[in-house]
Every structure is written in structure tokens, then in C-alpha cells.
Amino acid sequence: MRAVFCLESAAALLGMPIFGDPIDVHVLVPAGRASRLISGVRTHRSSEDRTIVATGGVAMTGPEDTAVDLARLRHPAIGLASADAAMRHPAESTAERLLLINEARVSGRGRDIARWPLARARPESETAIESVSRAVIEWLGFPAPELQVAGQKDRADFVWKLARLGGEADGDLKYDGRFGDAREVLRRQTLRDRRLRTHLRAVVHWGWTDATTVTPLRDILTGSGLRPIAPEQTAQLHSLRRLLASHAPHVVGGPSPTRGR
Template sequence: MSESLARTARAAPVELYRVRDAVAGAPTLRAGGLHHRVRAGTYAPRAAWDRLKPWERYLARVHAYALVNPGALFAYESAASLLGLPLFGEPRDIHVFELGRTKSRRFGDVFVHTRTDAPDTVTLGGLTMTSASDTAVSLMRVLPAPFGLAVGDAAISPVQGGSATLDGLERVAERQANPRGRTLLFLLLATVDARSESPGESVGRSVIIWSGFEPPELQREFHAEGFTDRPDYAWQSVRAIAESDGYEKYRAETREETVRRVIREKKREDRLRRQCDAFGRWDMAAAMAVAPVVRELERLRVPRIGAPRTFLLSTMRSNSRSFPEGKHRKRDEPPSST
């Protein structure tokens, strides 16, 4: 056993119903178009399903699989979804380990893995999955490098709920026998930072570093007017500050609270601008496009200190482990009954 990101696994984001549990004489879940088939024999209310974000749909699919396979050992993105580690889009497959199997195999949308070393596992809320360290290390081997960095950061970042340590990640990495992605894994282990406070911040940092720019100082404290502000990135060498924007932090239940949050952030930005010579912002979409962030760094006069390693960034645009943006498994695509 090892550490986890939470005291319990993340709950399904939508109610799930099994056909075999329907009360005799009740309207069938298959009729009327009121329910979405999550997988064979398992449905969710369509209105609620249609409101889910891609990573929430995936978490629901994992829980639907667990309903009919309660002894499953979840791994990779499936374990990450239950532990609260970052996901990027909606992963294509449910990932499980079957210890003792001699060869990995896919059954529909379920990928059954094997490995020669015993995975480090945790059981939370009745579900068993690889631990945070084991899951992070496994994903750092196979995801596009910036996404792998975000997973590694999240696993050790207290702000993101991480309870793993860099030493723990390194021990798991040394113990895993799988040679796949080993070079990338150790490059990422040398780059992870517990001060990262969001996946967007981690992806942005990967663009900065692997585009050849001077690495930023993360969450440096700036004191002014009775406030302490910690921007995402700071470069003392050129007195520059930059922020990785996530718009969810501005959204609230009421319009008035949303306005208050926007005003609060504007005042914070004004304080920071008075303490630097250049200030910039970008969001996740800009970071994944790379070029907008590079232009912003050039405008901020952040120095280049090395040659770009663009091959590490190019894979963000073609993450084969998730569905393309805006797409997911079709309702009538036969899901695995495994």
C-alpha cells in the first residue's frame, strides 16, 4: 500500500442505473431517449450526462465498469480519474491490471494490462487502483511530455491535493520493470515541481522550459499595499511576471459573485504590474498551441538560455490516448461487456 490523493475515490459525477436492478414493471431505461447508455446494461440520465465535461464522462465510464466488475484493479487514466490526478480530454479506454496475465489485450473499450512487477495499490471507497505514485509514474511514461509533467506535478503538489513525494516517485520508477518511456520518465522526474498549482500552470512551464527560455520562479511572493500575491511565474532577471489563466476560478453561482471575483483579480493584477516591468497572461489553449506563449515570452524579454526541444511539445496536439477535442464514444458504439 502507498499514499493516495484522497481519503476516498472520486464519486461518479452522475447517477448510474443498471438494467438488471430496474424495478419490475418500471419504464425501461432503454426507452424514450431519457437515458444515455454508459456501457452495456448501465445507463445515466441523459440531461445530466449531456452536461458533463469530457473528463467527467470518463469518470462516469470508470464507475460504470466498476459496477459490474467490483474486483477490478484500475490503472493509468482510470486510476488517475479516481484519485483526482489530471486528465486531458476524455480517455479512450478503461485501463485495468490483471495480475498473472501473460499478454496485454483490449476488449472493446477496456484495455487489460499485465506487468512483471507487482503494482503499488490502494483501496478507496471499495475500489482498488494503483497508488498515486504508481499511477503518476506509469502515465509519465506514455502521455505527451507536457501532460506527463502536469500529472507528476499534481501528484506531489499539496495545493492540488497531492500526497506523494518526489522520492516516492523516484522509488516507484526504479522498481517498475517496464522499459517503455523510461528516458522520458526520468527527464520529467528531473523537472517536476511541487509548487505547481494547476495542470495549466504545469503545461505552460513545459512550454517555457522546452522552448529554451529561462525557467521561471514559481509562486514567488510579492508584498504590497497590505497584500501578499503569488503569481504563477516570475523572472527576477528581467522583472517579468506571467500568469496561467484558468477561467473556472471566476465563475460563481451568482452573477454578482462572478463580478466580484473578476474585480478582485483585476486589482491583484494591478498590484503585480506596479512591482514588475512586464506582465503577461495565457491560457491552456495558448500553451497547447505553443507559439502564442513563445511570442508572449519574447515580449516579456525572458532570455533564451538553450536550444528548443520542440519534439517534447509537438505531441500535445495528437494525444492518441484521448478522443479528439469535441468528440467522444458514440452512444451506439458497442461498449465492452467485459
């Protein structure tokens, strides 16, 4: 039987985001074989069918099954980023389909954990930082924003219409030179924000560290007049900060292409 890559290994091959630098290669094996770790290869028993895809002779779990696996076994913020990525894949999945795959699995391990990220999967979250920011915003108790709201020429990642507030999850890579001269990128952003403010009261920006260390993003939003409507979920925020603050997401082969904005 040829190797079938799964979890982060499949995500890397599919161009889905991965976090940090996973040290193990994850491979599926039939249910009759044991799960084990040998020389950096971690095998996982599978007792149910998964969709297997192949590229260049390399087999891996498909985007939907990869997202469900990660949602079951990883932090909910990672699960949400993976589910959003599966929604953006050419297969064009839906949150309902991801939930059905999760419920149909024979194994109940992680089923309940996976329901939260899978139910919130949205193709409009175009990057991992947007997905993680959505999780942090909800766990901080803020109202849910609308996503990718378009103006006459531009669109904002997040918009709270009642507060007339726009939000942009920029990350750091926009200014590191890979998308052109940082000064020119900043100049275009300034002009774009000015256009957005013709129908928004304010536009705020944050990066990966702001979102994953939590307090900066909270301060950015409250400082712009947004108010929580629910209690903070401190356990989720604490685990996210500990796990992700120093592990920015990346896609094997480089960043995703910039979108027209």
C-alpha cells in the same frame, strides 16, 4: 481477483488531471495474463508490485504509481502534470521518490521517457495548465521561472526575477462563471496585478490555448522582454500542439478549489 484500475482510470478516481475524454477503462491484471482490449476495457500486465489503494471498495494504483505509469506511457507534458499532481496528493511524494519508483520497475518500457517529467515534478505547480506551461516554457528555450513567488499580499504562478516579470497561467475556467461573476473575477485580477507590479515590471497572462498552440505563449513572453537561453525543442512542441491543443485538462467531479490569492 477484483479489478485494480490504473493509468487514466486511476487518475480520474484519485482526482488527478486527465486530458480529453479517454474512451477505455484501464485495469491491471497479473503478469501471467494477456494484455488486451475487450468491450472498452484495456488490461495491462503487471510483473512488479505497485501500491494499491482503495476508496469505497474500489481499488486503484496509488498516486505515485499512477504518475509513474502515465509518465512512462503518455506525452511528457501529461507525465509532468501527473507527477505534479502526485506531489500535491496528501501522501506528499517527492521527485526523488518518483524517480526511484521508476528505476525500480522490472519493465524498462518507457523508463527513459519518464525520467524527464519525474525529475521536474514540483508541488508548487497547482494546476495542470501550470504544469503544461512549464513544459512549453522549457521547450521554447526560456529560462526556468520560480514558482508561486509571494509578495506582500499576493503570489504569482511564475516569476522571472532577473527580468522582473510575472506570469499567470489562468486557463478559461476562471471566467466561465463557476468561480463567480466573470466581471468581478476580472476586477479582482486587475487589482491583484496592480499590487504585484509594485515589485514586478510586468505581469502577463495566458490560457490553455495560448500554451498548447505554443506560438501565442512564445509571443507573450518575448513581447514582455523575456529572451530564450536555449534552442527550441521543436519535436516536443509539435507533438504537444497536436495532442493537447484541443484537449484541455479536467478533474472528474469539477475543477479544483480555487486557492487563496
